Amino acid sequence: MTVEAFMSRHIAEFDPPVRGDPITGERYYAKRWADAEWDKVWKKVWHIGGMAGDLIDAGDFLTHNLGKESVVMLKQNDGSVRAFFNACLHRGYRLAWTEVGGAPQLVCGYHGWRYDPDGTLAHVQDPDDFPGGNPCGKNRLTEVACEIWGGFVWYNMDKDAAPLREWLGETVHDRLSQWQMEKMTRVYAVKSDVPCNWKIVRDNFNESYHLPTLHPQISTSINDGLSDCEFAIFADVGHNMMRMPGLQPSARYPTHQVLDLQLAEALEYWELDPKEFEGNAMAARDAIAAQKRKLGAQKGYAHYEGMGDTEIVDYFHFTLWPNITFTMWPDGVQLLRSEPHPTDPERCIFDHWFMAHQIGDTGLVIGPNGATPYEAVDCETIVFGEKSLGIVADQDLSVAIGQQLGLHSQGFRGGILPNQEKRVQFFHEKLNDVCEIHD
Numbered sequence: 001m002t003v004e005a006f007m008s009r010h011i012a013e014f015d016p017p018v019r020g021d022p023i024t025g026e027r028y029y030a031k032r033w034a035d036a037e038w039d040k041v042w043k044k045v046w047h048i049g050g051m052a053g054d055l056i057d058a059g060d061f062l063t064h065n066l067g068k069e070s071v072v073m074l075k076q077n078d079g080s081v082r083a084f085f086n087a088c089l090h091r092g093y094r095l096a097w098t099e100v101g102g103a104p105q106l107v108c109g110y111h112g113w114r115y116d117p118d119g120t121l122a123h124v125q126d127p128d129d130f131p132g133g134n135p136c137g138k139n140r141l142t143e144v145a146c147e148i149w150g151g152f153v154w155y156n157m158d159k160d161a162a163p164l165r166e167w168l169g170e171t172v173h174d175r176l177s178q179w180q181m182e183k184m185t186r187v188y189a190v191k192s193d194v195p196c197n198w199k200i201v202r203d204n205f206n207e208s209y210h211l212p213t214l215h216p217q218i219s220t221s222i223n224d225g226l227s228d229c230e231f232a233i234f235a236d237v238g239h240n241m242m243r244m245p246g247l248q249p250s251a252r253y254p255t256h257q258v259l260d261l262q263l264a265e266a267l268e269y270w271e272l273d274p275k276e277f278e279g280n281a282m283a284a285r286d287a288i289a290a291q292k293r294k295l296g297a298q299k300g301y302a303h304y305e306g307m308g309d310t311e312i313v314d315y316f317h318f319t320l321w322p323n324i325t326f327t328m329w330p331d332g333v334q335l336l337r338s339e340p341h342p343t344d345p346e347r348c349i350f351d352h353w354f355m356a357h358q359i360g361d362t363g364l365v366i367g368p369n370g371a372t373p374y375e376a377v378d379c380e381t382i383v384f385g386e387k388s389l390g391i392v393a394d395q396d397l398s399v400a401i402g403q404q405l406g407l408h409s410q411g412f413r414g415g416i417l418p419n420q421e422k423r424v425q426f427f428h429e430k431l432n433d434v435c436e437i438h439d
């Protein structure tokens with residue numbers, strides 16, 4: 001089956017009906033929604049805890065704070081990774097405080113209790129002073145489900161959760177696997193507390209209707225023309241996908257035949273003559289795709305071998321239920337994630353990471369902010385508004401505060417969505433069902 005036929009099959013098959021539930025403003029600020037989401041969503045889904053490549057020696061750990069909860073993922077003596085709630089069994093002090101760390105034992109900063117990497121309590125002060133005898137060896141930190149996939153450490157707080165593979169679903173798992181994320185390195189990672197509900201960020205990444213307004217600069221090299229994009233909803237698992245042709249100007253504009261500098265440079269890089277595409281910029285994509293197939297391996301793009309014809313030129317946005325967007329570029333992946341704030345439904349924690357394949361020995365990769373050194377980075381926490389969260393992400397978030405304000409208005413009546421925003425509608429209807437709130 002050709003890639004195009006495969007995609008067409010997906011579009012027909014993955015276009016479930018929606019009911020048209022109103023998407024009222026309350027869900028973006030009310031505590032009852034935040035409480036329901038904590039119990040019915042966040043405690044039940046798979047989360048990315050960090051980069052598997054950061055765990056090398058036994059005792060190395062990752063910490064992920066989610067809402068008021070925190071989970072620590074520890075490298076084991078046998079090389080596997082296990083995850084535990086990040087709270088001391090003695091009197092509850094949080095054990096690990098850095099996103100990445102490591103020591104032979106996890107030591108509590110309050111009374112000095114120590115835990116082995118498998119969560120077993122290994123040392124306490126005055127062990128004979130306990131009514132039941134020495135508690136060491138008899139107590140373990142509370143474990144949560146943990147898996148490694150795509151270069152990430154994933155965890156799920158629900159001990160009865162289906163395995164990650166099942167949660168991803170076969171189609172999404174197989175399609176995402178093409179990009180070989182496990183071979184990538186995280187070269188960019190920023191985090192910020194953002195003044196909007198987490199779903200405002202979700203809605204934004206579940207539609208491309210905002211591109212002409214918020215991201216006009218990408219219209220010269222990414223085609224968001226409605227009939228050229230593909231959308232799919234994987235109803236059984238709640239995830240969705242969009243594909244936009246890359247290396248092609250937007251079909252929305254009459255000027256689309258003009259070859260811009262970025263596209264001309266891409267043609268030259270792939271040993272094509274830009275002059276031949278003057279007045280016919282739409283043809284650049286297919287020509288470059290053919291060159292990538294021919295020259296990819298020798299130019300350092302070994303990963304193209306496992307990828308489909310559209311994947312090596314286009315942009316795919318996979319949004320995993322409920323809150324992870326992977327924007328797949330031919331040579332890298334953006335993670336765009338919003339998580340609940342510990343106490344305020346009108347704030348969220350936003351993450352923007354970029355993982356990339358190494359291209360030859362250039363030492364640089366092209367990321368969301370242009371040329372970026374190819375080296376693993378820790379996540380930088382920044383104050384919203386004081387520093388960039390990435391050029392395009394800044395544009396996306398520039399409307400967040402205004403939308404949060406507008407959604408409080410009595411005049412907002414629950415949204416009027418075009419068909420192309422069906423993924424937004426589907427997301428909220430799934431949320432209504434999962435949270436069991438239908439008023």
Ligand code: FES
Pocket residue numbers: 088089090091092093108109110111112113
């Ligand atoms: S709370 Fe951890 S040792 Fe006391």
Ligand SMILES: [Fe+2]
Pocket residue numbers: 204210211214215392396
């Ligand atoms: Fe955007």
